[in-house]
Amino acid sequence: MSQSFNRGTVEDFGRWREFSAGMWAWIFHKFTGWVLVGYLFTHIAVLSTSLGGDELYTSTLQGLEALLVVRFLEVGLLAVAVFHILNGVRLLMVDLGVGLEAQDKSFYASMVLTGAITVASIPTFLGGPLA
Amino acid sequence: MSTQIEQQETEEQEQETEVESPGDRRRAQKREREAKRQAQRETEEATLDDEETVLLKVFRYDPEVEGKQEPRFDDFRVPFHKGMTVLDALIYARDTYDSSLTFRHSCRQAVCGSDALFINGRQRLGCKTQMADLESPVRIEPLPHQEVIKDLVVDMEHFYDQMHAVEPYFDADELPEDGLEEQRQSRENREKVKMSTRCIWCGACMSSCNIAAGDNKYLGPAAINKAYRFAMDEREGENRKHERLRIIEQEHGVWRCQTQFSCTEVCPKDIPLTEHIQELKREAVKNNLKFW
Numbered sequence: 001m002s003q004s005f006n007r008g009t010v011e012d013f014g015r016w017r018e019f020s021a022g023m024w025a026w027i028f029h030k031f032t033g034w035v036l037v038g039y040l041f042t043h044i045a046v047l048s049t050s051l052g053g054d055e056l057y058t059s060t061l062q063g064l065e066a067l068l069v070v071r072f073l074e075v076g077l078l079a080v081a082v083f084h085i086l087n088g089v090r091l092l093m094v095d096l097g098v099g100l101e102a103q104d105k106s107f108y109a110s111m112v113l114t115g116a117i118t119v120a121s122i123p124t125f126l127g128g129p130l131a
Numbered sequence: 132m133s134t135q136i137e138q139q140e141t142e143e144q145e146q147e148t149e150v151e152s153p154g155d156r157r158r159a160q161k162r163e164r165e166a167k168r169q170a171q172r173e174t175e176e177a178t179l180d181d182e183e184t185v186l187l188k189v190f191r192y193d194p195e196v197e198g199k200q201e202p203r204f205d206d207f208r209v210p211f212h213k214g215m216t217v218l219d220a221l222i223y224a225r226d227t228y229d230s231s232l233t234f235r236h237s238c239r240q241a242v243c244g245s246d247a248l249f250i251n252g253r254q255r256l257g258c259k260t261q262m263a264d265l266e267s268p269v270r271i272e273p274l275p276h277q278e279v280i281k282d283l284v285v286d287m288e289h290f291y292d293q294m295h296a297v298e299p300y301f302d303a304d305e306l307p308e309d310g311l312e313e314q315r316q317s318r319e320n321r322e323k324v325k326m327s328t329r330c331i332w333c334g335a336c337m338s339s340c341n342i343a344a345g346d347n348k349y350l351g352p353a354a355i356n357k358a359y360r361f362a363m364d365e366r367e368g369e370n371r372k373h374e375r376l377r378i379i380e381q382e383h384g385v386w387r388c389q390t391q392f393s394c395t396e397v398c399p400k401d402i403p404l405t406e407h408i409q410e411l412k413r414e415a416v417k418n419n420l421k422f423w
Contacts, residue, residue, distance in 0.1 A: 018252035022392030094390050100406045103392055
């Protein structure tokens, strides 16, 4: 054996079309986790405007709520948070060794529930008038 | 190419006057055999037209032969018969079309664990996978995440190193006094480790694991499963169990597992690998928790 063929990282990590339920759950959990960490910073930034007084805080929030993009982002944030929570419960069960045979079903269930809750939240987030 | 042909012609002209050498005779025989083989191959491929066939797309790579150093896929059309496995098809392709097609196989009954391959995007045993269950064309590649030595043969050394790292042998604290007496296991305990004893060291789980792909020090599902088999064996005693837990509870041991279930899904022997890893995680925690 003089040399061997290295197929590179893409081959190492597999092809997304061939991923199974557990793999997708892992990827989504990572992704939503990072989104939530990112949101935490903006959340703190917005809340800290209250240090500048009541007026500033209220006007900042009203200004943000007046933007259509922010309304859509809020729906996205809810979806991300709900999935992370539901999959977190699923992972807790996995860690406790409960229902490991049904892990793919519980992933699909958390996806469906996330979708349902997100759709149900749309009137609340997008419904109010954009002042 | 053209220069070569001219050379041959001049050689032949020179040799016209000379007596035919043994080398020439051998070369002539070789040419004849080659032509015969070519003709045979053509007739065989022609007769396949009115038979049911399957198309294989096989990964080819050979670093030692110029012109084969660039990986490519070769097509093989193989006659299909009921009950045909992927390994059967590969053997047919090798024996009939290209004797340089290289792959590991031995027992052909899912016991030796030699022919774990990446078939249609999934780690499977060639001898355990029915052709009829696969979508055509059947794409056969070497296991991902291991380096390819030639065609479908991958370097398994690292996998074996990981397996040996967990000390995969029975090693009881106390042996019976005369050393000859049977060391009996309770039926319940046997049931507990039963699935984990089925491992055939094929490496499919290790190849499917994303974490193992990114972290070469990670023991991997197969090795942890081996550790489980012995750590859960009650005959070994508490001391040995603690030693075993110390090996697997390290940074690159059980805690690298992020429960993607890839290994459990591809295991040809249906070992619940993730379940075993999770149980060892709990054991490791219990081993270190003290409430006083």
